[in-house]
Amino acid sequence: MSQEQIGKILETYRERFSENPSSIVTAPGRINLIGEHTDYSEGFVLPVAIDRNVTLAFTPRDDKVIQVYSIDFEQELVVNLDNMQRGDGGWKEYVMGTAWALMDAGYALNGWQAVVAGNIPIGAGLSSSAALEVAIGKTFCLASNIDLPPASLALLSRKAEAEWVGVNVGIMDQLISAAGKEGHALLLDCKTLDYEYVPIPKEITLVVLDTMTRRELTKSDYNARHEEVKQASKLLGVQFLREATPQLVEETRTHMASTIYRRARHVVTENQRVHAFSTAMRNNDLLTMGQLINASHVSLRDDYEVSSSELNLIVELAQKQPACLGARMMGAGFGGCALALLATDQVEPFTENVFSLYRSQTGIEPNIFIVTSADGVGECSVPLDL
Ligand code: GLA
Numbered sequence: 327m328s329q330e331q332i333g334k335i336l337e338t339y340r341e342r343f344s345e346n347p348s349s350i351v352t353a354p355g356r357i358n359l360i361g362e363h364t365d366y367s368e369g370f371v372l373p374v375a376i377d378r379n380v381t382l383a384f385t386p387r388d389d390k391v392i393q394v395y396s397i398d399f400e401q402e403l404v405v406n407l408d409n410m411q412r413g414d415g416g417w418k419e420y421v422m423g424t425a426w427a428l429m430d431a432g433y434a435l436n437g438w439q440a441v442v443a444g445n446i447p448i449g450a451g452l453s454s455s456a457a458l459e460v461a462i463g464k465t466f467c468l469a470s471n472i473d474l475p476p477a478s479l480a481l482l483s484r485k486a487e488a489e490w491v492g493v494n495v496g497i498m499d500q501l502i503s504a505a506g507k508e509g510h511a512l513l514l515d516c517k518t519l520d521y522e523y524v525p526i527p528k529e530i531t532l533v534v535l536d537t538m539t540r541r542e543l544t545k546s547d548y549n550a551r552h553e554e555v556k557q558a559s560k561l562l563g564v565q566f567l568r569e570a571t572p573q574l575v576e577e578t579r580t581h582m583a584s585t586i587y588r589r590a591r592h593v594v595t596e597n598q599r600v601h602a603f604s605t606a607m608r609n610n611d612l613l614t615m616g617q618l619i620n621a622s623h624v625s626l627r628d629d630y631e632v633s634s635s636e637l638n639l640i641v642e643l644a645q646k647q648p649a650c651l652g653a654r655m656m657g658a659g660f661g662g663c664a665l666a667l668l669a670t671d672q673v674e675p676f677t678e679n680v681f682s683l684y685r686s687q688t689g690i691e692p693n694i695f696i697v698t699s700a701d702g703v704g705e706c707s708v709p710l711d712l
Contacts, residue, residue: 365496375506384440423490451657456499459483616651623654632659
């Protein structure tokens with residue numbers, strides 16, 4: 327977040343609370359290089375924490391009250407931890423949901439007061455909600471002297487989203503927001519939650535292509551895929567698709583409805599692509615990385631059916647540009663962002679061409695921007711000069 331944005335948070339905090347906050351918490355959004363819709367099948371993912379985040383300036387309180395003002399939504403939540411009620415599904419639910427998840431796990435929480443703002447486009451597939459949950463979780467930990475390792479913080483943040491908000495998400499977004507590392511992608515095993523950091527080749531530029539179309543990550547679309555992979559697992563005789571091989575899926579094909587077969591095929595082949603991609607990344611094999619990203623898109627579009635016409639268009643336009651190694655839709659899908667990998671930092675012709683071609687074919691102006699890698703959630707002191 328820029329100095330100016332942090333300055334705005336501090337200024338708003340001082341206006342509202344007539345004091346300086348005691349500290350600042352920042353939790354990043356993410357891109358995902360590869361491994362899409364695999365996490366809730368206990369598979370593998372390869373996300374990167376990015377330089378877009380949710381930031382809170384806060385001070386612990388002596389009571390059980392949470393008072394938090396959101397600059398982005400121009401709304402305030404004031405709630406006693408002993409008396410939280412589920413509301414309408416907006417940003418406040420992520421705050422209360424995270425509090426509930428921590429308390430449900432047996433942690434005694436103190437209240438705090440804060441001002442929060444973010445620069446992650448909302449609902450675009452860059453995990454603004456996971457960043458909010460992780461930032462709130464970290465704030466509770468700091469205000470209540472709780473020491474949680476990144477995986478536990480991620481699990482409780484996920485629980486907030488699955489059980490309080492009601493979207494049965496996997497663990498990827500919360501874990502990368504909690505454990506990201508600058509310069510690296512995180513190769514995560516979503517079964518064991520073991521992870522390792524894979525260095526991002528220096529030549530690579532990561533470009534986010536926001537179609538500016540949104541389809542809210544509602545219970546219906548996302549949870550429907552969840553149900554379908556459960557059905558597939560049952561037919562394949564495994565607990566999660568992570569345990570199935572492409573060979574098993576092919577052998578069982580005649581016993582499965584075509585949709586269920588294709589859902590399973592996506593997950594098992596995507597898991598293989600994650601490993602192949604990590605190996606290519608370690609070998610600086612940029613061409614293979616690009617091919618795998620393109621293959622991931624085809625699989626998400628045709629087998630998993632979570633793409634959209636705008637996502638398909640922007641991906642095709644990107645793939646045709648000479649600088650582009652590969653491109654694919656990213657995140658939950660149905661709208662939002664695609665990711666392009668470029669083998670150069672000369673991104674202007676790429677951006678200009680994709681922008682104007684997409685705009686002329688859809689009438690929509692896309693939002694195209696470079697992201698760089700960042701660290702996971704962290705606390706910093708309040709800068710004296712802001
Ligand atoms: C959303 C969910 C993640 C993951 C992706 C798809 O971002 O929050 O857990 O399932 O979709 O890969």
